[in-house]
Amino acid sequence: MFQKVAILGVGLIGGSFGLELKRRRLARQVVGVGRSKANLIQAKKRKLIDTIGVNLESSVRDADLVVLAGPVQAILRHLKDIAPHLKKGAIVIDVGSTKQTIVDQASKKLPKHVFFVGTHPLAGTEKSGAMAAIPDLFRGKSCLITPVATTHPVVLKKVMQVWQKMGAKTILVPPKxxxxxxxxxxxxxxxxxxxxxxxxxxxxxxxxxxxxxxxxxxxxxxxxxxxxxxxxxxxxxxxxxxxxxxxxxxxxxxxxxxxxxxxxxxxxxxxxxxxxxxxxxxx
CATH class of the missing domain: 1.10.3660.10 (6-phosphogluconate dehydrogenase C-terminal like domain)
Structure with a gap:
């Protein structure tokens, strides 16, 4: 489904997403990026990711899918930081717990040749970090998808299919x-x-x-x-x-x-x- 996926924030949600990508053979290569080297080492050891990103720029470069899986403020920062390095046709999704601010900033910060879709899997727990990631975390859970008027329908369908292949029930809802x-x-x-x-x-x-x-x-x-x-x-x-x-x-x-x-x-x-x-x- 994807040649290269970059996950920014390999914790409970990001790590579980990477694990499902690999288990279900939805990506050929999964790159993990984060603040904690120790956490990324654990993520690679647990096979949540294939490689640890050297830096943000090289990690997202040539990525077909970029997953923003950190706290909301980190997601907002990453939208700006990754924008110059994304290839034409790249898809960016987030898994943040709020949507309006993130969707608004994505439309302002990301270039026109990049596609953004806001998503929110309702699958969190009180645990965090790569050690909290588990198989089938999304199975049977709702994943809220927040398209806007400019969301490309083909890209929206593809993003929904990714979550559905992971066992989630996708629900469309406006960001506000x-x-x-x-x-x-x-x-x-x-x-x-x-x-x-x-x-x-x-x-x-x-x-x-x-x-x-x-x-x-x-x-x-x-x-x-x-x-x-x-x-x-x-x-x-x-x-x-x-x-x-x-x-x-x-x-x-x-x-x-x-x-x-x-x-x-x-x-x-x-x-x-x-x-x-x-x-x-x-x-």
Whole structure:
């Protein structure tokens, strides 16, 4: 499918993408680029990539597909840095968790002879680095594809086919709508888990938390262990939508606090039952 693929950021998503390219024989050569030499050595040892890129310029030169798989700010920097070195007809995709800013910058920074398609596989975990990459990470998961009016239809189809061959279910969504939806389904939950972890740590020592917490606590706070740099970038790149979601959540916290302080047991019961019913429908 591709002669040469360059992956910029060989972590959980980028590494798993490289692994699937090789397992499914979708690329003849996979080059990995990143800040950590040790991580890239691990990626090559685990056969996520074939070679370690000497530098950004030579790694993307002659690449048929370039995958931007770092944090959002790194993706934005890379769009500018790789632009002069891409061959005619090269395809660039990103796997970032926000889309509008990235898509806008891609249209400004990349030359006209290069094709860009925004993608977002909903397959993340709290782990990071090449050691976190696993086979079949994308199987059965949704991959959101965010084309715009200028997206070439043939290139869009090819990008969708790559994700489908990796087992993902591709869903087309406009970039702005993607960011609005993910503010509620991904970014707000991350903020909630992070905040909960920080609140609990203020009142309890770590050992006490370990001894007195069960599965509910671990499930609720699991994603608080996610890479901090990545989530800082996501929050700020989706600032308007996330702020709106946080404001709504704050109102809901106030509502349940009022039920509790005013002894409104029936309303509290209805509130829990409503959430219970909704969650069961998702399951």
């Amino acid at each position: 709508e993607h960011d609005r939806l993910l503010a509620y389904t991904s970014h707000l939950p991350q903020v909630m888990a992070t905040t909960l972890m920080n609140v609990i740590s203020q009142g309890l020592p770590i050992e006490t938390i370990k001894q007195f917490s069960g599965g509910g606590f671990r499930d609720t706070t699991r994603i608080a262990a996610s890479p901090a740099e990545m989530w800082r970038d996501i929050c700020f790149s989706n600032k308007p939508h996330l702020l709106k979601a946080i404001k709504i959540f704050q109102k809901e916290l106030t509502k349940i606090s009022n039920f509790l302080s005013k002894g409104k047991q029936k309303k509290m019961l209805n509130y829990f039952e409503s959430a219970q019913s909704l969650r069961q429908k998702i399951s």
